[in-house]
Amino acid sequence: MQSLNQLFTHFENYLPLDEVEKKELSHRAVERNIKRRQFILQEGDVCKYFTFVISGCFKMYGVDKNGTDHIIQFASENEWIAEIGSFYSNKPSRLYIEAMEPSVILQIERLNLFHLYSNFPKFDRNFRVIMENKVIDLENRILQNISSTAEERYQSFLEQYPQLANRIPNTQIASYLGITPEFLSKIRNNIAKK
């Protein structure tokens, strides 16, 4: 299956899987087609899957008391997305994960992932490294958030995710940066003037 090969290739960035591991993984990952605007996780539900994006794009976000969305993470091709807290604790999620484009994903259920972890230590290793990289990204984003103006944050977003910036609406970028769409529009206007 094409999608599985893409996932195997992804693991080439870490410790590559051997044939037995590939076979085990292929038995435990399920491919799904997701429509634009379709949810793969809703607030109140338990996050049952670790999701790998084959094609398309997702956002994970929380909704505040005023009904405003706040995007914590985007995930596009070859990225993992899950509400980890809910996934491991089996408790209801406070977050949503929603497709921003028609997408294809591979999903691994909790017990299946546990099986891989327990029988093939390479998965512990690879996911340790995947998580470490996520920690690095999140710490950088925190530093940005507490030390930079909205305009600086927008500029670094453009530098860090040039592909995403062309793909998703500015309203969503504003939500990710923690500013209003109106203010982002003003920022873009300022930048254009320079």
Add this chain to the structure above:
Amino acid sequence: MQSLNQLFTHFENYLPLDEVEKKELSHRAVERNIKRRQFILQEGDVCKYFTFVISGCFKMYGVDKNGTDHIIQFASENEWIAEIGSFYSNKPSRLYIEAMEPSVILQIERLNLFHLYSNFPKFDRNFRVIMENKVIDLENRILQNISSTAEERYQSFLEQYPQLANRIPNTQIASYLGITPEFLSKIRNNIAKK
């Protein structure tokens, strides 16, 4: 050694170590006493150690172009601290790690940690889980940062880290929250009035 027992106990929260693993770990962890204001990592240096705090308290922070500190993380008893990006890539760190109190730590060097990972898969497992928990914390903090006012962020800091709040100066809390000390002072004044 007392410190090592404290570290072994910490691993009881994950997959507890067996005797061989404890022995290996004890050969590869070095205890150090650190003075208040002493750095265990400075900007431009490579982060050579994964550090476990036995007692005392540290901050990891970046300094912006104006010379202002921005605290990314505190670490006190039984917490890990490292500039992971620098540690694994062997590249110079952009961050500092500094003791806020006289402290005792256990440090593991990169190659020693790699040895543990490679020979005792339990370390991959345990650090995978440690990293996952860090990702959960960081994602919560991001959500707070992009969705709440400074006063709300301060209130949740007090709820989440009541011990720390009594231990460290408000200037440092302000730096962690991404606001000026003056503004935090005003927030505290507002809260007191209620």
Add this chain to the structure above:
DNA sequence: TCTACATTAAGGGTATTTCTTAAACTTGTT
């Protein structure tokens, strides 16, 4: 132990950033 220096906390006034609201306009979707 005492003094000197540095750090911390609080407060006031002004400047800047960012939000809110509302409307008009454009683009995309069905």
Add this chain to the structure above:
DNA sequence: AACAAGTTTAAGAAATACCCTTAATGTAGA
């Protein structure tokens, strides 16, 4: 064609930074 979603503009309001002063508290050295 019709509706929903995204973008822009603008004015006033709120949040927060910046700069400065004073007072209290810690800390280190003679």
